[in-house]
Amino acid sequence: MHPFQKFRLECERLTQQHLPGARLEVPPKEIGADLAFPCFAHAKELRQSPADIAREKVKPIVGEIMFSPLIRKVESSGPYINFYANWEMLGKLIVNDILKQKEYGKGKRKNKTVMIEYSSPNTNKPLHVGHLRNDSIGMAVSNVLDYCGYDAIRTAIINDRGIHICKSMYAYRQWGNNKKPDKKPDHFVGDFYVLFEQKLKENPDLEQRALELLRKWELGDKKTRTLWKHMSMWVLRGMKETYKRFGSKFDFWTFESDIYDKAKPIIEEGMRKRVFLKNEKGDTVAKLEPELPNKVVLRADGTSIYITQDLVLAKMRFEKYKLDKLLYVVASEQNLHFQQLFKIFALLGCSFSRKCHHLSYGLVNLPTGRMKTREGTVVDADELIAEVAGLAAAEISKREKSLPKKETAARAEAIALAAIKYYLLKPEPVKDILFDPQRSIDFEGDTGPYLQYTYARARSILRKSKKKPRLGKGHYQDKEIAVVKKLGQFPEVIGKCSAELKPHFLANYLFELATMFNEFYHTTQVIGSEREQELLALTKAFTDVLGTGLRLLGIAPLEKM
Numbered sequence: 171m172h173p174f175q176k177f178r179l180e181c182e183r184l185t186q187q188h189l190p191g192a193r194l195e196v197p198p199k200e201i202g203a204d205l206a207f208p209c210f211a212h213a214k215e216l217r218q219s220p221a222d223i224a225r226e227k228v229k230p231i232v233g234e235i236m237f238s239p240l241i242r243k244v245e246s247s248g249p250y251i252n253f254y255a256n257w258e259m260l261g262k263l264i265v266n267d268i269l270k271q272k273e274y275g276k277g278k279r280k281n282k283t284v285m286i287e288y289s290s291p292n293t294n295k296p297l298h299v300g301h302l303r304n305d306s307i308g309m310a311v312s313n314v315l316d317y318c319g320y321d322a323i324r325t326a327i328i329n330d331r332g333i334h335i336c337k338s339m340y341a342y343r344q345w346g347n348n349k350k351p352d353k354k355p356d357h358f359v360g361d362f363y364v365l366f367e368q369k370l371k372e373n374p375d376l377e378q379r380a381l382e383l384l385r386k387w388e389l390g391d392k393k394t395r396t397l398w399k400h401m402s403m404w405v406l407r408g409m410k411e412t413y414k415r416f417g418s419k420f421d422f423w424t425f426e427s428d429i430y431d432k433a434k435p436i437i438e439e440g441m442r443k444r445v446f447l448k449n450e451k452g453d454t455v456a457k458l459e460p461e462l463p464n465k466v467v468l469r470a471d472g473t474s475i476y477i478t479q480d481l482v483l484a485k486m487r488f489e490k491y492k493l494d495k496l497l498y499v500v501a502s503e504q505n506l507h508f509q510q511l512f513k514i515f516a517l518l519g520c521s522f523s524r525k526c527h528h529l530s531y532g533l534v535n536l537p538t539g540r541m542k543t544r545e546g547t548v549v550d551a552d553e554l555i556a557e558v559a560g561l562a563a564a565e566i567s568k569r570e571k572s573l574p575k576k577e578t579a580a581r582a583e584a585i586a587l588a589a590i591k592y593y594l595l596k597p598e599p600v601k602d603i604l605f606d607p608q609r610s611i612d613f614e615g616d617t618g619p620y621l622q623y624t625y626a627r628a629r630s631i632l633r634k635s636k637k638k639p640r641l642g643k644g645h646y647q648d649k650e651i652a653v654v655k656k657l658g659q660f661p662e663v664i665g666k667c668s669a670e671l672k673p674h675f676l677a678n679y680l681f682e683l684a685t686m687f688n689e690f691y692h693t694t695q696v697i698g699s700e701r702e703q704e705l706l707a708l709t710k711a712f713t714d715v716l717g718t719g720l721r722l723l724g725i726a727p728l729e730k731m
């Protein structure tokens with residue numbers, strides 16, 4: 171049990187002796203108390219005003235807290251009973267716990283498996299900035315779940331078939347002159363997709379040409395398949411490079427081309443159960459009205475559409491991996507898709523229908539407006555990483571003129587990735603983002619680099635001191651208590667992140683923690699202080715928690731910056 175939990179339990183035990191069932195809350199910061207009990211719920215039963223209840227019930231509790239060393243003070247304030255912790259003692263316990271456990275707040279293995287599907291690109295063009303947000307969320311959520319004791323399986327579905335793929339293929343066949351990639355291969359292929367869209371504006375017939383190619387592909391036409399293989403390979407080779415650079419990791423990938431034609435049994439099951447019907451055109455349609463729009467799940471000619479693969483895939487995943495949960499990290503543009511998909515599972519009576527969750531996230535805009543490949547204004551992932559790395563390198567050179575080139579580049583890379591990931595993780599997933607590259611690398615702002623910088627500074631204190639961290643008496647001053655309190659919240663924050671699947675809680679927490687540490691650091695001399703060892707222990711605990719938190723967000727803590 172974490173120290174703050176011990177404190178909570180003790181306060182709760184005392185309160186419940188006089189107010190059965192009472193649950194304590196963490197009051198807003200301005201109150202200054204650590205826990206509070208609002209007496210409103212008991213007013214009716216006791217026929218007293220909440221303020222009277224608070225005033226009366228606090229009395230016996232006051233008498234008892236002297237046997238509870240973790241509680242410093244209890245008092246009534248209007249309708250509330252407020253508890254104050256003995257932070258000298260609690261603080262020591264927290265710092266001790268952090269220094270003793272290698273991974274503070276890490277959960278026991280739960281024997282529950284969660285699959286996280288994220289990124290899931292199409293193989294007709296390179297990754298864009300939306301994928302960077304997707305990957306940041308996917309990785310952070312996987313890491314946090316794993317830390318909390320779940321077995322996390324990281325996967326992606328590679329959408330490598332369909333009309334959009336055939337468009338790039340068509341353009342290459344017509345205008346590519348059998349050229350081999352002369353640039354990063356996913357960009358090479360992406361250029362043909364853009365070219366197709368351009369030519370389509372002049373010649374609407376091209377849509378038909380692409381469809382013909384798709385039909386040929388579905389029939390297994392040799393030439394078409396060979397071209398497709400080559401182009402898919404190019405794209406994936408390019409994407410793997412980007413994933414490696416960005417740190418996106420997967421346990422395995424599934425390819426749509428391997429599963430798209432395996433829908434027969436589930437389509438038949440749907441027909442049998444009358445969840446699916448044939449419409450007048452002969453398409454197979456899932457009947458979801460009036461709650462949701464009906465949904466075509468298979469075309470009359472037997473060809474699959476986007477949702478067909480998802481019907482097959484979910485079943486496969488649950489059967490093969492005995493999942494307790496399946497998370498889809500996919501942009502909010504597909505909210506309806508997933509509502510329909512999950513509804514279909516429910517109607518089919520699939521036992522896993524309640525175990526599916528769409529982790530939806532908003533758009534990433536850049537100051538120039540919404541990006542779309544078709545308009546040619548897409549913000550490419552590689553370009554964005556390079557741009558931010560350039561900005562970071564410039565900032566480093568300003569600060570440390572004599573740093574060798576190689577070291578500057580390595581640091582710039584780590585800082586750029588931190589900048590991007592943090593910027594994309596900080597807002598709640600549902601919110602849209604306006605990505606501002608310059609702001610993202612501000613060493614003094616609410617940014618990834620600021621966290622890395624604070625980490626590096628704290629680490630340098632530990633390096634410079636000749637003494638060893640030791641707990642000491644725990645006579646913490648105000649600013650130190652603020653840090654310690656915040657440190658003590660780490661396990662709860664991680665728990666909340668994993669329960670709500672929202673990594674922004676962790677991002678914001680780390681920023682507050684770092685800010686508090688900086689306030690302490692700016693006003694307190696650690697090296698040379700009489701309490702040097704105790705303050706070193708606090709500093710070490712801080713770097714441990716911040717380091718762990720950053721790693722969970724997929725951000726590298728830096729020793730030097």
Ligand code: ARG
Pocket residue numbers: 287290291292327329480498500
């Ligand atoms: N490749 C799709 C896209 O780019 C996303 C796939 C999402 N995953 C899924 N199981 N449907 O829009």
